[in-house]
Amino acid sequence: xxxxxxxxxxxxxxxxxxxxxxxxxxxxxxxxxxxxxxxxxxxxxxxxxxxxxxxxxxxxxxxxxxxxxxxxxxxxxxxxxxxxxxxxxxxxxxxxxxxxxxxxxxxxxxxxxxxxxxxxxxxxxxxxxxxxxxxxxxxxxxxxxxxxxxxxxxxxxxxxxxxxxxxxxxxxxxxxxxxxxxxxxxxxxxxxxxxxxxxxxxxxxxxxxxxxxxxxxxxxxxxxxxxxxxxxxxxxxxxxxxxxxxxxxxxxxxxxxxxxxxxxxxxxxxxxxxxxxxxxxxxxxxxxxxxxxxxxxxxxxxxxxxxxxxxxxxx
Amino acid sequence: xxxxxxxxxxxxxxxxxxxxxxxxxxxxxxxxxxxxxxxxxxxxxxxxxxxxxxxxxxxxxxxxxxxxxxxxxxxxxxxxxxxxxxxxxxxxxxxxxxxxxxxxxxxxxxxxxxxxxxxxxxxxxxxxxxxxxxxxxxxxxxxxxxxxxxxxxxxxxxxxxxxxxxxxxxxxxxxxxxxxxxxxxxxxxxxxxxxxxxxxxxxxxxxxxxxxxxxxxxxxxxxxxxxxxxxxxxxxxxxxxxxxxxxxxxxxxxxxxxxxxxxxxxxxxxxxxxxx
Numbered sequence: 001x002x003x004x005x006x007x008x009x010x011x012x013x014x015x016x017x018x019x020x021x022x023x024x025x026x027x028x029x030x031x032x033x034x035x036x037x038x039x040x041x042x043x044x045x046x047x048x049x050x051x052x053x054x055x056x057x058x059x060x061x062x063x064x065x066x067x068x069x070x071x072x073x074x075x076x077x078x079x080x081x082x083x084x085x086x087x088x089x090x091x092x093x094x095x096x097x098x099x100x101x102x103x104x105x106x107x108x109x110x111x112x113x114x115x116x117x118x119x120x121x122x123x124x125x126x127x128x129x130x131x132x133x134x135x136x137x138x139x140x141x142x143x144x145x146x147x148x149x150x151x152x153x154x155x156x157x158x159x160x161x162x163x164x165x166x167x168x169x170x171x172x173x174x175x176x177x178x179x180x181x182x183x184x185x186x187x188x189x190x191x192x193x194x195x196x197x198x199x200x201x202x203x204x205x206x207x208x209x210x211x212x213x214x215x216x217x218x219x220x221x222x223x224x225x226x227x228x229x230x231x232x233x234x235x236x237x238x239x240x241x242x243x244x245x246x247x248x249x250x251x252x253x254x255x256x257x258x259x260x261x262x263x264x265x266x267x268x269x270x271x272x273x274x275x276x277x278x279x280x281x282x283x284x285x286x287x288x289x290x291x292x293x294x295x296x297x298x299x300x301x302x303x304x305x306x307x308x309x310x311x312x313x314x315x
Numbered sequence: 316x317x318x319x320x321x322x323x324x325x326x327x328x329x330x331x332x333x334x335x336x337x338x339x340x341x342x343x344x345x346x347x348x349x350x351x352x353x354x355x356x357x358x359x360x361x362x363x364x365x366x367x368x369x370x371x372x373x374x375x376x377x378x379x380x381x382x383x384x385x386x387x388x389x390x391x392x393x394x395x396x397x398x399x400x401x402x403x404x405x406x407x408x409x410x411x412x413x414x415x416x417x418x419x420x421x422x423x424x425x426x427x428x429x430x431x432x433x434x435x436x437x438x439x440x441x442x443x444x445x446x447x448x449x450x451x452x453x454x455x456x457x458x459x460x461x462x463x464x465x466x467x468x469x470x471x472x473x474x475x476x477x478x479x480x481x482x483x484x485x486x487x488x489x490x491x492x493x494x495x496x497x498x499x500x501x502x503x504x505x506x507x508x509x510x511x512x513x514x515x516x517x518x519x520x521x522x523x524x525x526x527x528x529x530x531x532x533x534x535x536x537x538x539x540x541x542x543x544x545x546x547x548x549x550x551x552x553x554x555x556x557x558x559x560x561x562x563x564x565x566x567x568x569x570x571x572x573x574x575x576x577x578x579x580x581x582x583x584x585x586x587x588x589x590x591x
Contacts, residue, residue, distance in 0.1 A: 011486060018492035019407045023419075026404035026463060034426045034460050037437025044436050054440060112333055115326075126330055128574050129337040135573040136341060137521040139539040140562040144344045147555050155343060158358040189340065194584070201585035243428075250430035253523035257543045269432040269524070276436055277528055286436040293433035300428070 038293070045287035051280050064287035081287055089263060090271040091295070097180070097267065098248035101187045105244060106237070108188065109195025114225075116196065117203045134193035142257040145186045149173055179259040187254060191247070195240050202236025203229070238307045245303070249296050268292040341566065348559040355556050369560035373545075378533050379561060382541040386565070389451050389537060390519040393458045394512045400459075401466030401511070402504065406496045408467065409474035410482065420471065427464035431524055434460065442529055449531045457525040462515035469583060473507040474500060510583035513576055517569060538565045 045064055049057035066080040081087045116127055133141065148156045149172035157169035172182045206229065214224045230237075252269040259265045272292060276285030347355060351366035373379050408420055438457055439448075447453040477500070485495050526537045536544070542561050545554060573580060 011489075015411060015492060016413075019411045019413055022403040022407035022492070022496075026400045026423075026467065029400060029459055030423065030426055030463060032441065033438060033456055034434055037434040037441055040437030040440055041433060041435070044440075054443075111329075115330060115333065120326070120330070122330070126334060128577060129334045131573050131577060131580075132337050132341055132570055135517070135570045136566050137539055137569070139521070139523055139543050140344075140566050141340065143542060143558050143562055144340045147347065147559065148340060148343060150555075153356045153358065153555075155358050155360075189336070193337075197581050197584055201581075246428050250432065252432065253539070256523070256527075269430060272432045273435065273524065273528065276439075282436065289430075289433045289436055292430050296430050296433075 041286050041293075042290050043286075044283055045290040047283050047286075049283045049286070051277065051282045054282070057283070060283075064284050065291075081284070081291060086263070086266075087271060087288060087291075090266050090268050093180075093265060094249055094251070094267040094269075097183065097187075097251065097265075098245055101184055101191070101248050102241060102244045104184070104188045105192045105195045106241060108192045109199050109240070110237075112192065112196035113199035113203055116200050130193050130196060132193075133190050134197075136190070138190060138253045139257055141186055141190050142254050145182070145189070146173055146258055149182055173259050174262075176262070176264045179262045179264045183255055183258055183265050186258060187248070187251070190254075191244060195244060198240035198243070199233060199237060202233040202240075205236075206232050242300070242303055242307075246296065246300065249299070250292075268295070341570070344559045344562050344566075348556065348563045350556060369556040370564070373557045373560045373564070378536075379541055381534055382536050382538050383565070385451055385536065386520055386538040389454045389458065390516045392455045393462055393519040394515045396455065397459055397462040397466045397515050398508055398512055401463055401470055402501070402508065403496065404467050405470035405474055406492075406500060408471045410500075420468070423464045424468055427461040427468075431460065435524070435528060438525075439528065448529060449535050451530075451535065453529040454519075454522070454526055454537065457529065458519045458522060462518060465518075466511045466515060469511045470504065470507055473504060477503060506579070507583075510576070510579045513572065513580060514583050517572075520565075520569065 044054075044057065046059055046061060047057035048060050048063075062080075064080055066078065066082045069077045069079060071077060112130060116123065116130070136144070148154050151157070151169055151171035151174070154169070154172070156172065157166060160166040161169070170178055172178045210228055210232075211224060214228060219227070250269050251267055252273060255265050255267055255270050256273075268288065269292065272285050272288040274285070275281040275288060279285075346359065346362050348369050349362065349365050349367075350359075351364065351368040354364060408416060442448055442453045442456065445456075447456065481499055482495060485499060490498075521539060522537075523539045523543070526540045527543075530536055530540065533541070533544075538561075542558060542565070545558050545561060
C-alpha cells in the first residue's frame, strides 16, 4: 500500500518537474522577444531617447504624450501625441480602415462560404481558386495591384474605361481621393479568403435536418439564412471578425508599399514605425506604439466582453 | 422550369465571378512578367509573348537570388525552432493539469494577436544588445513572436483530443514524460506538425515589418523587402517587368504548396480559431 502511494507520489513529482521543463523554454523565449520588449517600448515612451543613442535616454514623464509650452509671447502651445493632428489622423485612418474592410470581408466571405458549402460540379476548383489570394504574399499583392492600378499603363483604368465607368484614367494609389479605396480593394481581395474559410468551417458544423424541416415548412432560403444559419454560425463569425479586426488594426505592409507617404492612408503602425526609424523620433514613436497597443487592447476587451466569448471555448 | 434555369445561371455566374476575381491579379502578373521591352506598356488581356528576359534580369542583376536564400533560411529555421519549442510546451499544456493553465494559454495567444509595432522599439534594443542587427537571426528571433503562439495553440488543441489509454499505460510502466512525448505523441502529432509548420513557413516567408526594420543592406534582405525596394535606374523608372517576375518567382512555390496541402491548411487555420 505504502509502496504504491510512494510510487504515485514520485510519478506526480516527476510530472510536475516535466511541466516546468517543457514550458520553460517557450516561456523564456516569449518573455525575451515579446513581454520584455513591450515593457521597454512603454518605458522609451516616457523618455527622450533617440535612435542613435538609446543609452542616453532620460525620463521626461508624459511629455511625449502631452506637453504645454508657454511661448515668450505668452501664447500657450500644446505638443505631444495627444495634440498631434497627424497622430489623430492615423488613428482615424486605422479605425476607419478596420471597420470598413472587415465589414466588406465578412459580407463577401459569407457569400463565398455559402457557395462553397453547396455541392456542385467544380467545387474543388473554386475552393482552390479562392485560396490563391490568401497564398500570395502581402507585398506581392500590393505590387501586383499597384501595377494593375497604374495611372498610365494599368489594366484597371483600361477595363473601367472600356465599359464606360471612367472617362479618363485615374491615379488610384497616388491620388488623395482614391488611395484609401485602393488600399481597401487590395485588402478585401487578399483577406476575404481567410474569412470565407473560417465561416465555411462554421457552416459545415451545422445540422442538416434543421434545413430539411425548414424546407418542409416552406421557409424561403432567404429567411432560412437569416433566421437559422446566421444565429447558428454567430460564434464562428464573431471569432473570424475578431481575428480580422485585430489584423486590420495593425496593418503596416500593404499601406507602406501601396500608398507610401500618403496622409490619407497612413495608419498607426506606419506612423509609429516611421517616427521610430525614419524620422529619428524614437521616444515619440515608442509613445505612439504604446498608444496603439492600448487602443487595440481596449477594443479587444470590449469585443470579447460584448460578444460574451469564452476564451477556452470560443477562440 | 424557367425559374430553375435562372437560378442555375445566376449561381454559375456567381461562381465564375469568384474564380475570375480570385485568380485574375496573379494571372495578370504572370502575363506581365513574360513581356519584354515596351510590350509591357500595352494593356493585354491574353498572353502575347513568352520572353524570359525579366526573369533573367531579376535573377542575375543585383542580389535577388541571395534574397531568396535568405528567406528560405529564415523561414526554415523559424519553423524548426517553433516546432521544437511549441511541441514540448503544447504537450505540457494539453496533457498536464496545473493551476493557471487556461490563463497561460490565453496569454500566449494574445502575444500573437497584438500589434507587432508595440514591441518594435524594445525588440530593436534587444537585437542590438545581442549583436544581431542586420543579421538573419534577428528575423528568426522576431518571427517566433507570431509562429510560436500559433504553433502552441494549434498543437495544444490537437493533443488535448487524443485518447488517454496509451499514455496512462506508459505512465504506469514508468516511462518518463519526455519518452511519452517522443515515442507516443510525436508520431501521432506528425500531421498537425506538418500543418502548423507549413503555416509558420508561409508567415515567415511573407513577413515585412521586422525584415524592413532589422536589416539594413541589400544582401541581408528577405524577399518581401527586396521586392518592395526593387528600383530602376532612376527614381521615376519603376522596373515593373522585373518586379512582376520577382513576384511570380516567390509566389509560385507558395501557391503550389497551398494547393497541394489545401485540406491541411484549411483545417489548420480553423483549428486555431474554432476548435475548443
